[in-house]
Amino acid sequence: MVPNNPIAKRHRTPLPQWLTNRPRDRRGYPITYVTAIRPDGLPDFTEVDGARRLECxxxxxxxxxxxxxxxxxxxIGGPAVIRLRLTLDPPMHVECAIFAATDRSAGCPFLLKTGTARYSKPAVPGTPERPSRMFLATTRSHQLERDVSDVLARCAAFKNVWEIQDGKLIPLQGAISCP
Ligand SMILES: [Zn+2]
Structure with missing residues (x-):
């Protein structure tokens, strides 16, 4: 099904259900469940809603x-997330993550445009805020873990890891080193 909205028309691709169900910003980009909403009611895509992050x-x-x-x-995360299997970002449906990583109509500026500011916090405390490489990994489960300052998701072993490059998923071979 191709929903009747400007993004779908522009890209002529079917959108996953999650995208069609989420509210959109003025440009038509979907507002994810954990996107922070500013006091004026507009989404701030560079911040996450802490309560919803914890809930997820x-x-x-x-x-x-x-x-x-x-x-x-x-x-989805940088080398440290993959190496430690630990992330501040909630895990996602596989199809939601793949869509966000590979389709411009998902509108994720961090994944689609290099050098774009992301959240104010790094994905793993104590690691670089903006990793130079981004990956998508699948796992069967995760657990909530608390460090001194925050709540994180610790993932079970990864089944598959891909590097995200220009909207494409490149299967990863061999060990991952953290920069
Ligand atoms: Zn989802």
Whole structure:
């Protein structure tokens, strides 16, 4: 099904259900479940809603669409996230994550445009805020973990890891080194 909205018309691609169900900003980009909403009511795509982030990690909800995760789930992050299997961002449905990483109509500026500011916090405390490489990995489960200052998602072993390059997923071979 191709929903009748400007993004779908422009890209002529079917949009996943999560995208069609989420509210959109003025440009038509979907506002994810954890996107922070400013006091004036507009979304701030560079910040996450802390309460919703916690809810997603604790209750197993997708960080993009807010629906319950299924058996397989995905995380997106830099080398440290992949090496430590630890992330501040809630895991996502695999199809939601793939869409966000590969389709311009998902509107994720951090993944689609290099050098774009992201959240004010790094994905793993104590690691670089803006990793030079980004990855998408799938795992079967995650657990809530608390460090001294925050709540994180610790993932089970990854089944597959891809590097995200210019909207494409490149299967990763071999070990990942953290810069
Ligand atoms: Zn989802």
């Amino acid at each position: 990690i604790r209750d197993g909800l997708c960080g993009l669409c807010g629906d319950p995760l299924r058996y397989w789930r995905a995380v």
